[in-house]
Amino acid sequence: MLLKTKLKSSDTLSMLQMLALCPALAVTTTISCSVAIASALLISLTLSAVLISVLRKIIPTKLRMPVYLLISSFSVSVVYLIMRAIFPVVVTALGIYLPVLAVSCVMVMRMETFSALNLPGPAAVDGLIAGVEFGAIMLGSGFIRELFGTGRLLADPLGHGGWQVFPAAPVSFLSHPAGALLLIAVWAAVFQYIQIRSEKKAAANPETV
Secondary structure, three states, X not given: OOOOOOOOOOHHHHHHHHHOOOHHHHHXXXXXXXXXXXXXXXXXXXXXXXXXXXXXXXXXXXXXXXXXXXXXXXXXXXXXXXXXXXXXXXXXXXXXXOHHHHHOHHHHHHHHHOHHHOOHHHHHHHHHHHHHHHHHHHHHHHHHHHHHHHOEEOOOOOOOOOEEOOOOOOOHHHHOHHXXXXXXXXXXXXXXXXXXXXXXXXXXXXXXX
């Protein structure tokens, strides 16, 4: 089956560029919070992708963005209510950043570029893949920020407890919101390097494209 997509560049790089605008990075101060926000987006993104794919033929073109936001809000609300009932401490730790996922550019981008153009099955797979990629970045950020920003690992969502690795935080700057911006720049540089290497390799071996 031929999958339709509007993306012309690397999907991973495009997602990273959107992540640079996503406030979810602000809560990746611990691994537990990173896992929580990544899981919330994974479920919300997959659910939204399936709903958009099912409704793609009846959504008016001029109203697609309001519909995307309505569906993403519904998906995030479902996840929010479930997490609040089962993991109230996690919801408290994530604060406003959990409901803000409803207007995440990551979700809107995947709806516009893939879910609205493909069947529910491929759309669900794309949502899962995008969610896993997002989760990997969040988990990596959370690990680095918690370890070097606080000197601990595996603290609870509120930052209590955990395993003391260093006597003091080696780079306490990373535990602040500005630390997330630094990691965004690092991730962007890494993925940009990977994309450039891939493009050079493709140019040097055109027969493999």
